[in-house]
Amino acid sequence: MATEQQKRTPNTSRPSDKGSRSASRPNDRPHNPIPVFENSPTFQMACQQLNMVAESIDLDAGVHERLSKPKRAMVVSIPIRMDAGHTESFIGYRVQHSLTSGPSKGGLRYHPAVDLGEVAALAMWMSWKCGIMNLPFGGAKGGISVDPARLSRGELERLTRRFTEEVLAIIGPRQDVMAPDLGTDEQTMAWIMDTYSMKVGYACPEIVTGKPVELGGCVGRREATGNGVIYCVMEALAELDLNVNEATAVVQGFGNVGSVVCQELADRGVRIIAVSDRTGAIRNARGIDIAALTRHVNAGKQLCDYPEAERISGAEILTTPCTILVPAALERVITAENAPKIRCRVLAEAANGPTTPEADVILSNSDVFIIPDVLCNAGGVTVSYFEWVQDIQQFLWSEEQVNEKLHELMLKAFHQVRSLAKERNFSMRLAALSLGVQKVAKEKLRRGLYP
Numbered sequence: 001m002a003t004e005q006q007k008r009t010p011n012t013s014r015p016s017d018k019g020s021r022s023a024s025r026p027n028d029r030p031h032n033p034i035p036v037f038e039n040s041p042t043f044q045m046a047c048q049q050l051n052m053v054a055e056s057i058d059l060d061a062g063v064h065e066r067l068s069k070p071k072r073a074m075v076v077s078i079p080i081r082m083d084a085g086h087t088e089s090f091i092g093y094r095v096q097h098s099l100t101s102g103p104s105k106g107g108l109r110y111h112p113a114v115d116l117g118e119v120a121a122l123a124m125w126m127s128w129k130c131g132i133m134n135l136p137f138g139g140a141k142g143g144i145s146v147d148p149a150r151l152s153r154g155e156l157e158r159l160t161r162r163f164t165e166e167v168l169a170i171i172g173p174r175q176d177v178m179a180p181d182l183g184t185d186e187q188t189m190a191w192i193m194d195t196y197s198m199k200v201g202y203a204c205p206e207i208v209t210g211k212p213v214e215l216g217g218c219v220g221r222r223e224a225t226g227n228g229v230i231y232c233v234m235e236a237l238a239e240l241d242l243n244v245n246e247a248t249a250v251v252q253g254f255g256n257v258g259s260v261v262c263q264e265l266a267d268r269g270v271r272i273i274a275v276s277d278r279t280g281a282i283r284n285a286r287g288i289d290i291a292a293l294t295r296h297v298n299a300g301k302q303l304c305d306y307p308e309a310e311r312i313s314g315a316e317i318l319t320t321p322c323t324i325l326v327p328a329a330l331e332r333v334i335t336a337e338n339a340p341k342i343r344c345r346v347l348a349e350a351a352n353g354p355t356t357p358e359a360d361v362i363l364s365n366s367d368v369f370i371i372p373d374v375l376c377n378a379g380g381v382t383v384s385y386f387e388w389v390q391d392i393q394q395f396l397w398s399e400e401q402v403n404e405k406l407h408e409l410m411l412k413a414f415h416q417v418r419s420l421a422k423e424r425n426f427s428m429r430l431a432a433l434s435l436g437v438q439k440v441a442k443e444k445l446r447r448g449l450y451p
């Protein structure tokens, strides 16, 4: 039986799987854009990146068409009783980009700016990330348009449980597995796990990852994304022949990922000279004591009130000269406007999508070494995979095993990307995206187009 690959149209300059696309329109970009995504700059950015990959590698045109849209998207209204007695409803999303490689996998985000296009872009990036790391997952993402800081713990619990109930039809340990992201944490995952378990009638820890260790969570998962970032940064410093002890770092975001990155860099002798979070930004050229800053924040004080540093504007954080710049908060913060002012040697994209395509072009003409998001922050989903495997097998790993395996897989991925970049004269981003897209594309071609 002919595979989709074998069905290539001989007279076209780009191959097509002859799926929804005929040989008469071989070189076009994917068509029939989905109207609800059209206005999302983040989704457009993800599609632009996919198009860039398609132009650089021999991507089957039919597969390109299929990968340019999410497989499934669900929008739900989530009404909850607020503490004050009235009812408020929030809008939630779950998008599954690809189901080809296994269950879909991706975080759940609580942020006021969450919309369907952003979630769809993040789901697409998750597919490439799982591809780069060679994990048996497709990409997914979810989110609720809400400011979690405005809600009480009780309200957050009711919101999370009702959201779980609303998306029940499309999630499952073999269908779609959630994890924490911006504005959510291991407690959020515990509520999802409990709600799902109550529905199916037995404890089902494998429905989420990033949950508390006592509920089947994986040791080291909380630190995994930050640790993965650090492993990549250390490889980049070595490649650039830069001394760790003379390096300085600036980190945007002091949450799960940003705080771990700060602490791990500081432990390795890097001077952290500026940090920011949603409350503001601080700088101290002599270095910020991260343990003291963590105590300050954990005591419920605002990061920007930390007394041993000067306050700077949120915008200044990204243009502060340093060796290592780590955006670890939101997407699209490095733009055509501030990219020319960026003064770092290594840009470690801990956040998803922090650099717009326009900024990417500007930075690619500078001496900034970019560790692209789909590689840089892939430690999180990698240890999520370890957690899922342990829950299914009911066989727990030690923290050493987790960290050793994470280190091994991150280094392998980093050097695969680096080698491809050198071999094909690709940027690190193009190399990383190409690896991720290729893996999914190969699987799609092998499976063929149903029916």
Ligand code: NAD
Pocket: 180, 181, 182, 183, 184, 225, 252, 253, 254, 255, 256, 257, 258, 276, 277, 278, 279, 314, 328, 329, 330, 331, 350, 351, 352, 377, 378, 380, 381
């Ligand atoms: P988090 O909610 O724990 O922390 C987010 C941090 O960003 C907080 O300190 C918050 O105050 C700060 N922030 C919010 N708005 C800001 C602004 N305008 N300026 C500066 N700081 C701001 O979230 P997280 O889990 O650390 O995720 C951070 C980023 O990393 C996100 O892009 C997320 O998608 C990505 N990521 C997270 C994981 C994970 O395992 N948690 C995995 C892969 C990628």
